[in-house]
Each structure stands twice: as structure tokens, then as C-alpha cells.
Amino acid sequence: MREPLLLLLETATEVCSIGVARGRELLGLQESPPGQDHAAIITLYIEAVMEQAGHALAELDAIVVSDGPGSYTSLRIGAATAKGICFALQKPLLAVDTLQSLAEACKALAPGCRAYCPMIDARRMEVYTALFDEALRRLWDTQAMVLRAEMFQGVPNPVAICGSGAAKALPLFAQGGVHHISLKCSATYLIAQALNAWHRQDFQDIAYYVPMYLKPPNITIPKPRISPA
Amino acid sequence: MSVIILGIESSCDDTAAAIVQDGKVRSNCIAGQEVHRLYGGVVPEAASRAHLSHIVPVVQQAMEQAGVALHQVDAIAFTRGPGLMGSLLVGVSFAKSLALSLQRPLIEVNHLLAHVASNFADPPMPNFPMLCLTVSGGHTQIVQVDDYLDMRPLGQTLDDAAGEAFDKTGKLLGIEYPSGPLIDRLAQQGQARFAFPEPQVPGLDFSFSGLKTSILHFLQKHTAANPDFVKQNLPDICASVQHRIVTILMRKLEMAAAQTGIREVAIAGGVSANSELRRQFQQAGQRLGWKVYIPRLEYCTDNAAMIALAGYFKYLRGDFVAHDVTPMARWSMV
Numbered sequence: 001m002r003e004p005l006l007l008l009l010e011t012a013t014e015v016c017s018i019g020v021a022r023g024r025e026l027l028g029l030q031e032s033p034p035g036q037d038h039a040a041i042i043t044l045y046i047e048a049v050m051e052q053a054g055h056a057l058a059e060l061d062a063i064v065v066s067d068g069p070g071s072y073t074s075l076r077i078g079a080a081t082a083k084g085i086c087f088a089l090q091k092p093l094l095a096v097d098t099l100q101s102l103a104e105a106c107k108a109l110a111p112g113c114r115a116y117c118p119m120i121d122a123r124r125m126e127v128y129t130a131l132f133d134e135a136l137r138r139l140w141d142t143q144a145m146v147l148r149a150e151m152f153q154g155v156p157n158p159v160a161i162c163g164s165g166a167a168k169a170l171p172l173f174a175q176g177g178v179h180h181i182s183l184k185c186s187a188t189y190l191i192a193q194a195l196n197a198w199h200r201q202d203f204q205d206i207a208y209y210v211p212m213y214l215k216p217p218n219i220t221i222p223k224p225r226i227s228p229a
Numbered sequence: 230m231s232v233i234i235l236g237i238e239s240s241c242d243d244t245a246a247a248i249v250q251d252g253k254v255r256s257n258c259i260a261g262q263e264v265h266r267l268y269g270g271v272v273p274e275a276a277s278r279a280h281l282s283h284i285v286p287v288v289q290q291a292m293e294q295a296g297v298a299l300h301q302v303d304a305i306a307f308t309r310g311p312g313l314m315g316s317l318l319v320g321v322s323f324a325k326s327l328a329l330s331l332q333r334p335l336i337e338v339n340h341l342l343a344h345v346a347s348n349f350a351d352p353p354m355p356n357f358p359m360l361c362l363t364v365s366g367g368h369t370q371i372v373q374v375d376d377y378l379d380m381r382p383l384g385q386t387l388d389d390a391a392g393e394a395f396d397k398t399g400k401l402l403g404i405e406y407p408s409g410p411l412i413d414r415l416a417q418q419g420q421a422r423f424a425f426p427e428p429q430v431p432g433l434d435f436s437f438s439g440l441k442t443s444i445l446h447f448l449q450k451h452t453a454a455n456p457d458f459v460k461q462n463l464p465d466i467c468a469s470v471q472h473r474i475v476t477i478l479m480r481k482l483e484m485a486a487a488q489t490g491i492r493e494v495a496i497a498g499g500v501s502a503n504s505e506l507r508r509q510f511q512q513a514g515q516r517l518g519w520k521v522y523i524p525r526l527e528y529c530t531d532n533a534a535m536i537a538l539a540g541y542f543k544y545l546r547g548d549f550v551a552h553d554v555t556p557m558a559r560w561s562m563v
């Protein structure tokens with residue numbers, strides 16, 4: 001059977017990374033420098049990678065999004081864009097765990113580590129993170145965590161940290177045993193999990209798919225200023 | 230040859246889609262968001278999340294009701310602004326990827342221009358130049374309309390919108406959000422016997438923030454003397470506030486008509502559903518010899534039919550945008 005042709009949308013962080021792959025083979029890639037407005041470039045990048053790949057959108061087998069966690073707004077830009085293509089061309093939608101994709105990429109660069117901890121920048125000293133062992137089995141669930149020097153207590157080292165939240169974490173781990181692997185989210189890293197999902201036929205509902213937000217929206221309920229009737 | 234426009238609107242809390250064929254509305258679908266009632270206003274992050282879940286079903290419904298298939302659509306019109314950035318982004322991103330996938334042109338639409346365009350949905354068509362009072366939850370302005378797409382504001386609110394004045398009053402009275410419709414209903418059983426001061430604003434601009442403060446002081450004063458004041462006088466309070474808001478609006482609209490000599494006059498936006506505004510508007514029309522236009526209710530509150538209509542006129546002009554277009558949270562119509 002022919003390997004699937006996949007459009008890959010990675011918009012969890014400030015990098016807008018768009019790729020197209022036939023099976024494991026990357027056929028086209030466009031990545032923005034940080035700080036670019038995803039909404040301004042995403043469809044232009046899609047057009048560009050399809051041209052690099054020499055395929056029309058209609059030939060795609062599935063659209064793949066990075067599921068998060070990450071920036072709510074940029075995840076939604078990716079998801080809304082993916083839904084438009086899926087809806088217009090009747091294509092299935094696949095969602096890939098962003099942290100796991102980073103952990104896999106990290107292990108490929110630093111294969112000897114005992115644990116892998118991808119981190120995506122959240123506000124202040126918080127990151128979205130999860131921990132994986134040397135075989136990339138999940139040790140911690142995906143969560144929002146405030147960085148602490150002791151967070152890796154009891155975790156076998158060396159631990160590799162990576163992702164957009166890792167740079168601000170590094171100063172906490174001066175005692176050693178923690179390596180920083182410089183790595184940004186990329187559409188390339190979505191391929192392995194996307195193929196798994198494709199073969200499992202693990203498709204998302206195009207109408208109701210939402211990215212992994214992790215937290216409910218922040219709401220403060222205003223108090224009425226006079227006693228209500 | 231027939232022209233079919235798909236319109237998409239996501240500027241605030243409603244996700245909407247509509248089909249306009251040759252200037253006629255074929256479908257007009259909307260998914261509202263009940264969540265915000267609980268919080269007495271629109272929660273931006275909650276609104277953005279809901280748009281993402283509503284957009285596909287709403288567009289699908291608009292296509293089905295119109296009996297139109299996607300490949301028949303000639304162009305995709307979307308609200309670029311003004312509105313909530315996170316909300317707009319969902320509609321804009323979806324519209325762009327639809328346009329790319331279907332290889333159709335994209336048309337950006339200003340939400341305020343579209344409110345005015347809701348007057349072009351049904352005959353009779355207004356003659357130009359026309360004046361339009363646009364009153365909604367987010368905006369209040371008087372616009373001179375020289376052509377379908379050619380318009381400029383003559384005056385606007387310097388602070389709160391008229392709908393906001395209704396909603397904030399409702400909050401003070403413990404009426405659920407959005408409060409405009411209920412204030413309207415309660416007012417019908419009351420007398421406008423409490424006087425609130427008229428703001429002194431030069432020219433054709435509006436101000437509603439002083440009114441809000443005087444209502445607050447009025448309620449504080451009376452509830453201090455009688456804790457049940459609001460409960461005992463709710464219909465009269467509503468009638469009084471509504472009367473004041475509507476007379477503020479009408480005085481400026483009459484002034485604009487007198488200054489410009491224009492006698493084709495329209496209203497648009499969610500607050501144009503208000504029965505007192507409609508009554509005073511019709512009366513002023515008779516008294517001053519205006520030809521008046523009021524869009525159907527479903528085209529007054531946020532909707533996508535008005536986006537698709539404005540998109541239709543832009544299509545005829547070949548007024549398309551490139552794919553690097555991004556939403557504009559603030560965007561004056563000129």
C-alpha cells in the first residue's frame with residue numbers, strides 16, 4: 001500500500017512550521033522565525049510546501065495538527081486552518097501530542113539520556129510539560145507546572161530538557177545531571193506519531209475537535225455593585 | 230450569471246455563516262454561546278473556544294439550507310474586524326483555508342459596514358445618499374452612505390455603545406445578560422417617570438458613560454432609603470432608562486438629517502430591535518418626511534447574511550484580499 005500524503009501543521013508555539021510528507025519522507029517544509037504572526041503566513045506556507053512537494057491539496061490523505069499544549073491562540077489558528085481544509089476537501093484530521101513529538105526528537109539528538117522532559121513555555125515560571133523515560137514511556141501526565149529546582153528529584157539522570165520553556169528552566173539545575181537540548185517545535189517531528197494515528201485510523205471529529213487546552217478559560221466573575229432586585 | 234457568496238462572521242460571541250446569491254439571502258445561520266450569560270458579559274477565551282467548535286456545523290448548515298454545494302461558491306467573505314482578536318482569528322483562519330482549498334477569492338468585510346449593508350437585504354432598496362444609525366452592543370454611530378460600499382461615519386460614541394448602556398444598566402438591576410431585550414419588555418409595563426440627565430456632547434457624537442454613572446447614583450440613593458426600591462419600581466426604571474437612551478440616539482439622528490438634508494434614513498445593529506427606538510424612529514420619519522428603513526430582526530443582531538451581502542457588493546467590484554490578511558480588532562470603516 002502506498003504511504004499516506006500528509007500535511008503537517010505545527011502551531012503550538014511561536015514557530016509556525018508547516019510540512020508535507022509522504023510516509024516518513026519530508027517533501028516540503030516552511031518554518032517561520034519566532035515572532036511572526038501565524039495568521040498572516042499559515043496559508044501562504046501551506047501553498048508553498050504543496051508546491052515544493054509537487055502535489056495539490058486535493059491529493060492529500062490527511063491533515064495533521066499539533067494538539068498542544070501550547071499557546072491557545074496559535075493552536076486555534078492551526079486547528080481552524082486544518083478544519084477549513086478538511087471540510088472543503090473531505091479529508092480526515094489527525095492530532096499529534098506536541099510534547100511527545102518533542103521528546104522523540106530530543107531522544108534522537110541525545111540518545112543516552114535516562115529521561116526526557118520537553119517543556120513548552122507558559123506564562124512566568126510555568127511550563128507545559130511531561131516526563132518520558134529512556135524508552136519514551138510516559139512517566140508524568142501532560143501538565144502545567146511551575147518550575148522548581150527539585151522537580152527532577154528521584155528521576156534517573158541524566159535528564160534531557162528541551163523546547164521553548166527549557167531555556168528559562170536551565171538556571172535552576174546548576175547542580176548537573178540535566179542537559180539542555182536546543183530544539184524547537186517542528187512539523188517534521190509530527191510525522192512518526194501521525195503515521196501511527198493514520199494506521200490506527202485514529203481520526204478526529206472535524207466539527208468538534210479542540211486542541212489540548214489543559215486549563216479552563218480564565219474567568220473572573222464580577223460582583224454586582226448594588227444588591228440585585 | 231449567478232454569483233454565490235459564503236459569508237462567515239466570528240467577531241464577538243456568535244459564530245455565523247450565510248449564503249447570498251445574486252444579492253439575495255439564501256440562508257442565514259447562527260450558533261450563539263449561552264456560556265456568557267453566566268458571567269454577565271463575553272469572556273474572550275471562552276468565546277474563541279466556542280467559535281472553533283461551532284464553525285464547521287454552522288457553515289455546513291448554511292450550505293444545506295441554501296441548497297448550495299461548496300464547489301458552487303464563488304468567493305468567501307469574512308469579518309476582518311472590528312471585534313475580539315481571538316474570536317476573529319478563528320473565522321479568518323477558517324475562511325482562508327476554505328478559500329485556498331476551493332481556489333476561490335477571499336473578501337474582507339468590515340463588521341460596521343456590514344451592519345449598514347443589512348439594509349440591502351430586502352426591497353425596497355434605499356436611495357443614496359442615506360443616513361444609517363448603527364446601534365449595537367459594541368458600537369454606536371451615524372453613517373452617511375453614498376453607495377453600497379461608500380460610507381463614512383458622521384458621529385460616534387466617545388465611550389460606551391448604546392447596547393452597552395442597556396447591558397450595564399441591566400447588570401445594576403440584576404437583569405441577566407444581554408439585558409436589552411428584557412429591559413425592553415419590562416419597559417412596556419412601565420412609565421418613564423424618572424428623569425436622567427441628557428449628556429452634553431457636541432456635534433453628532435454620543436456619550437453614554439455619564440448616564441451609567443447617574444443611574445448608579447440614582448439607584449444607590451433610592452435603595453439606601455428603601456431596600457426594595459428596585460423590586461417595586463423595575464418597569465418604571467426600565468422605561469425611564471430606555472426612554473433616555475432612545476432620545477439621546479434620536480436627537481442626534483434628527484440633527485444629522487437636518488445638517489445633511491438627507492431624508493433616506495435607516496437603523497441597524499442589535500439595539501434597533503428595541504421597540505421604543507423603532508416607535509420613535511417611525512414617528513420622526515412621519516414628522517420629518519423621511520423614508521425609513523429597518524432591516525429584518527435577524528439581520529440586526531450579529532449575523533453573517535450582512536457579511537455575505539457586503540461581500541457580494543465587493544465581489545462585483547473585484548475587491549479581493551491576499552492571504553497575508555490578518556484580523557483587525559479595531560478597524561474604522563474608512
Ligand SMILES: Nc1ncnc2c1ncn2[C@@H]1O[C@H](COP(=O)(O)OP(=O)(O)OP(=O)(O)O)[C@@H](O)[C@H]1O
Nearest residue numbers: 365366367368392407409410413499500503530531
Ligand atoms: N430589544 C432590545 N432593546 C435594547 N437593546 C437590545 C434589544 N435587543 C438587543 N439589544 C442589545 O443589542 C446588543 C446586541 O447587539 P449585536 O448582536 O448587534 O451586538 P454585538 O455583537 O454586541 O456588537 P457588534 O455588532 O458591535 O459587534 C446587546 O447589547 C443587547 O442588549
